[in-house]
Amino acid sequence: ASWFGHVEPAAKDPILGVTEAFLADPSPDKVNVGVGAYRDDNGKPVVLECVREAERRIAGNLNMEYLPMGGSIKMIEESLKLAYGEDSELIKEKRIAAVQALSGTGACRLFADFQKRFLPDTQIYIPIPTWANHHNIWRDACVPQRTFRYYHPETRGLDFASMMDDIKNAPNGSFFLLHACAHNPTGVDPSEEQWREISYQFKVKNHFPFFDMAYQGFASGDPNRDAKAIRIFLEDGHLIGCAQSYAKNMGLYGQRVGCLSILCDDELQAVAVKSQLQQLARPMYSNPPVHGALVVSIILGDPELKSLWLKEVKGMADRIIGMRKALRENLEKLGSPLSWEHITNQIGMFCYSGMTPEQVDRLTDEFHIYMTRNGRISMAGVTTGNAGYLANAIHEVTK
Ligand code: PMP
DSSP states (O other), X not given: OOSSTTOOOOOOOHHHHHHHHHHHOOOTTOEEOOOOSOOOTTSOOOOOHHHHHHHHHHHHTOOOOXXXXXXXXXXXXXXXXXXXXXXXXXXXXXOEEEEEEEHHHHHHHHHHHHHHHHOTTOOEEEEESOOHHHHXXXXXXXXXXXXXXXXXXXXXXXXXXXXXXXXXHSOTTOEEEEESSSOTTTOOOOOHHHHHHHHHHHHHHTOEEEEEESOTTTTTSOHHHHTHHHHHXXXXXXXXXXXXXXXXXXXXXXXXXXXXXXXXXXXXXXXHHHHHHHHHHHHHHSSOOSHHHHHHHHHHHSHHHHHHHHHHHHHHHHHHHHHHHHHHHHHHHTTOOSOOHHHHHSOSSEEEOOOOHHHHHHHHHHHOEEOOTTOEEEGGGOOTTTHHHHHHHHHHHHO
């Protein structure tokens, strides 16, 4: 008898499928703008210099003991300063319950499980579109999902009016997932003024904002600037949740280091919430991995290494911003009659180009350019060497 005969293969992940096809293509011209991981101007993965130095310091006195259930205290402390502000009163008042999480994904999932366990009657409002895994995370946590409008296909910008309508029309006290900066996949963020209006409306409606902050520092080059949305909500006195990841901004993708925090009314509540987050983690993975957390706490805990990190994260952001300019200028030079302003208006890892699935298919079939069929270009895959080739191909298929 076969126990597993009824198990069908799972649907292929659309992003990993792109990488597979790219690797199988023998063309010397091939370009991968599918994957959401930073590359240097030669298309190579990067290990930051601050990370290399932290590794050197660890090598001398490494032990492999378990971390506490909630993870590295030092890493959490530094993460909270990064998200809530260096001198945040909320940190001093110990009002934030926080645990180390398995990168941004794990932080989101832990929160979703917490939501299911302690607020079982709530739903989560998710922007359309969003990072596809958000849907999987809250689905597997058995939290019902609703959506709110976010992106305007014609302007390739924010559909602010519809977003505000959906916020107003949601039942009072709804949970919303917000991208703190560098919205994935659109690269479209609200302006500071718009964030203030959103925050105001959340107050009126008593909604709960959960910020997924996977790109702090990676968007503008300045972690404080990228935390602006969160700081606005804090100024307005909201209680918030926040998922942080060091995958992009420290290049620690495979180390799986992140932080989940939940701002509470007072210290007593924060202690209770933290203990319950640990209780959720215990039967899943017991305690989080030690190495990446050590790297992060060494870097953020040492003023010299921290300033090196700030320089390097700005370097990554600047390269991407530069490639946005290059791609747009090349398209304009080719005489494309279409508007490509959105390439430089959007921010972060991705450019939501507005190309159709059929146009993307032509890019792949005729030009060996690999990306997801939703038209999302990973700007990290664009280099000085391929920006012209890419622009020419985009121009050809959008004529
Ligand atoms: N949230 C968003 C919006 C993301 O784009 C990503 C990375 N693709 C993540 C969370 C999580 O990434 P990680 O688990 O590697 O930190």
